[in-house]
Amino acid sequence: MSFLEAFRIAFRALNANKVRAALTMLGVIIGVAAVILLVAIGTGVQDEVTGAVEGLGSNLIFAFPGDFEGGGGGPGGGLVRSFTLDDSDLLQRRLPESARVVPVFQGPASVSVGNREVRTTIAAGNEYASEVFTADYLGGRDYRRSEVSAAARVVVLGSRVRDELFPFQDPVDQTVDVEGLRFTVIGHVAAQGGSLTGDQDNQIYMPITTAQRIYGTDEFSTIVINVEDAGDIESTQRQVRQILQGKFGDDLSVFTQEQTLGILSQLLGTLTFMLAGIAGISLLVGGIGIMNIMLVSVTERTREIGIRKAVGAKTYDIMSQFVIEAVTLSVAGGAVGIALGWAGSLALRSFAPTVVTAWAVALAFMFSAAVGIFFGVYPAYRASRLDPIEALRYE
Amino acid sequence: MTNDVPNETMEAGSAPEANEAPPGEEERCGEARVVLEARDVSKRYILEQIEVNALRSVDLQVCEGQMLAIMGPSGSGKSTLMHIVGLLDHPTTGTVTIDGVDVSNMEPNELAATRNKRIGFVFQAFNLLSRTNAAANVELPLIYAGVLGAARAKRAREALVRVGLGDRLDHLPNQLSGGQQQRVAIARALVTEPSIVLADEPTGNLDSRSGMEVMHILQDLNRQGNTIVVVTHDETVARHAERIVHLKDGRIVHDEIVQDRIIAEDRLRELDAEEAAEE
Numbered sequence: 001m002s003f004l005e006a007f008r009i010a011f012r013a014l015n016a017n018k019v020r021a022a023l024t025m026l027g028v029i030i031g032v033a034a035v036i037l038l039v040a041i042g043t044g045v046q047d048e049v050t051g052a053v054e055g056l057g058s059n060l061i062f063a064f065p066g067d068f069e070g071g072g073g074g075p076g077g078g079l080v081r082s083f084t085l086d087d088s089d090l091l092q093r094r095l096p097e098s099a100r101v102v103p104v105f106q107g108p109a110s111v112s113v114g115n116r117e118v119r120t121t122i123a124a125g126n127e128y129a130s131e132v133f134t135a136d137y138l139g140g141r142d143y144r145r146s147e148v149s150a151a152a153r154v155v156v157l158g159s160r161v162r163d164e165l166f167p168f169q170d171p172v173d174q175t176v177d178v179e180g181l182r183f184t185v186i187g188h189v190a191a192q193g194g195s196l197t198g199d200q201d202n203q204i205y206m207p208i209t210t211a212q213r214i215y216g217t218d219e220f221s222t223i224v225i226n227v228e229d230a231g232d233i234e235s236t237q238r239q240v241r242q243i244l245q246g247k248f249g250d251d252l253s254v255f256t257q258e259q260t261l262g263i264l265s266q267l268l269g270t271l272t273f274m275l276a277g278i279a280g281i282s283l284l285v286g287g288i289g290i291m292n293i294m295l296v297s298v299t300e301r302t303r304e305i306g307i308r309k310a311v312g313a314k315t316y317d318i319m320s321q322f323v324i325e326a327v328t329l330s331v332a333g334g335a336v337g338i339a340l341g342w343a344g345s346l347a348l349r350s351f352a353p354t355v356v357t358a359w360a361v362a363l364a365f366m367f368s369a370a371v372g373i374f375f376g377v378y379p380a381y382r383a384s385r386l387d388p389i390e391a392l393r394y395e
Numbered sequence: 396m397t398n399d400v401p402n403e404t405m406e407a408g409s410a411p412e413a414n415e416a417p418p419g420e421e422e423r424c425g426e427a428r429v430v431l432e433a434r435d436v437s438k439r440y441i442l443e444q445i446e447v448n449a450l451r452s453v454d455l456q457v458c459e460g461q462m463l464a465i466m467g468p469s470g471s472g473k474s475t476l477m478h479i480v481g482l483l484d485h486p487t488t489g490t491v492t493i494d495g496v497d498v499s500n501m502e503p504n505e506l507a508a509t510r511n512k513r514i515g516f517v518f519q520a521f522n523l524l525s526r527t528n529a530a531a532n533v534e535l536p537l538i539y540a541g542v543l544g545a546a547r548a549k550r551a552r553e554a555l556v557r558v559g560l561g562d563r564l565d566h567l568p569n570q571l572s573g574g575q576q577q578r579v580a581i582a583r584a585l586v587t588e589p590s591i592v593l594a595d596e597p598t599g600n601l602d603s604r605s606g607m608e609v610m611h612i613l614q615d616l617n618r619q620g621n622t623i624v625v626v627t628h629d630e631t632v633a634r635h636a637e638r639i640v641h642l643k644d645g646r647i648v649h650d651e652i653v654q655d656r657i658i659a660e661d662r663l664r665e666l667d668a669e670e671a672a673e674e
Binding site: 005009012016017300303306307308309310311312313314315316317387388389390392 | 484485510511516518522525526527538583
């Protein structure tokens with residue numbers, strides 16, 4: 001019997017048992033699609049966050065009150081403190097001229113124009129804030145040093161806030177209410193997508209002094225220092241620690257951008273592995289589904305093998321038919337699964353960053369195909385070795 | 396074939412000598428060729444730790460053109476004998492010869508080729524491929540015989556026409572009655588033009604009328620020259636054959652030539668008349 005004929009027999013058998021074929025394929029499809037999708041989400045989030053930290057500008061040092069380095073994973077037993085503008089001013093005076101010190105304050109706020117209102121996040125800094133919050137201006141300008149000193153009520157709108165409050169309009173020189181106070185819009189920026197701190201497009205930017213006044217506080221939680229020369233990062237990191245030691249002692253964390261990235265990717269790596277674990281379970285479930293269908297049909301198929309052998313099928317004929325059937329189902333199911341997983345990850349892009357990775361595709365496909373082929377072929381192999389009459393009598 | 400006029404004299408004439416001969420005698424077939432021969436065949440197997448002697452030193456010859464019944468109560472070993480001479484099972488000891496070729500030392504694949512070419516099976520449970528139409532079921536042995544495409548379809552169609560199912564080619568087994576399914580199975584057994592057709596309780600799952608129709612087809616095929624062996628526990632079915640081999644406890648106990656053979660076509664006609672009278 002020719003190879004072509006073996007294909008015809010296999011496809012005829014598949015065609016005659018569409019439900020069984022479809023259910024087997026479904027197992028492969030679910031397994032493959034789930035793995036691809038989940039790993040794509042994990043990888044996508046990881047890439048996005050890493051990119052966001054890298055995109056913050058170069059040569060940054062971050063200082064936080066509290067001991068995050070002690071291994072406890074959070075503020076130590078000591079007093080939890082915050083920075084004040086005195087701390088950032090002290091740093092700016094004592095560090096070399098080229099270092100830019102930016103106090104960073106973030107907090108929720110509602111912004112409204114007339115009866116339109118948006119819940120948003122205030123991201124506040126000083127006149128060097130553009131070193132930290134990199135953004136492209138579509139119109140207007142950044143706030144100035146004088147506006148920082150005067151705690152002027154000026155605001156720069158993120159793209160989504162602008163689209164909500166001023167659809168198809170130029171917001172510059174318009175007024176908005178932030179937490180009930182009247183502000184003048186001085187600029188607006190282009191869409192940037194999500195980031196470490198949430199949705200950058202759903203942010204408004206203003207001088208830190210202004211933000212503190214809204215909240216009635218003189219505290220903030222992060223100081224970012226931009227170092228001009230990458231070679232100076234480590235020495236600057238030591239200096240920052242020295243300068244603030246008097247006030248904070250060991251209750252202070254100072255990370256370079258690289259260290260922050262390291263911590264983040266470790267965290268996100270764990271996330272990806274967790275998603276891969278979930279995906280692995282999906283594969284297992286899919287695999288068990290395939291196995292079930294294949295094993296449930298063993299009785300019927302063993303009788304089929306008995307009939308085929310009785311009318312003259314050789315072992316080779318039987319095996320080639322079953323191998324072709326199993327490979328066809330696994331490959332077709334795998335292909336559909338890949339397509340679905342891929343399409344799904346594209347569809348998810350508007351909600352979460354996704355990146356389809358080759359290893360996930362390969363792993364998912366190989367595993368499902370292996371399960372499908374093994375459980376398709378092995379029972380057939382055993383049945384093909386029986387005397388035909390035993391196969392016919394099989395129950 | 397319903398147009399065939401039954402010829403009782405020819406039927407009687409085609410039987411070998413009317414007197415009984417002792418079983419296992421070499422010249423049993425006389426002038427006719429021996430199609431199938433079992434010599435000293437025994438089958439033992441262990442069932443739940445008890446040794447079962449299904450067949451004990453059985454000798455059997457089937458002559459070309461003969462219609463033979465192997466008859467016995469359940470457990471007599473008749474099905475085992477059919478499976479062994481049909482090369483679906485192998486004997487513990489003894490030899491089976493088909494068309495003069497000893498199959499004892501054949502490998503599984505050679506046995507498959509021999510079954511394909513020389514033997515056609517009809518089973519009690521039909522054993523058709525489910526969800527596969529009649530024509531494709533009949534084509535099955537031809538596929539493994541290497542017959543291709545149009546020639547294959549044509550032969551399958553002809554075989555189905557011979558059993559009166561020319562208008563049921565595309566029907567799936569579950570769309571056919573039991574009798575029709577068994578006729579598809581007969582067509583499948585015939586399509587390779589085998590040396591011998593082995594039928595194991597072919598009427599066992601059928602109502603009496605369908606059973607008669609199946610026996611009528613088998614008798615008709617026999618009249619056209621096919622060698623047929625029917626295995627049954629039912630004396631009425633057995634008496635459609637021209638010779639009956641009685642099996643008991645794994646041994647041949649009696650080998651008789653049927654004196655008043657039942658002609659299925661006559662009985663069908665009687666049945667039609669009875670039904671017409673009732674209405």
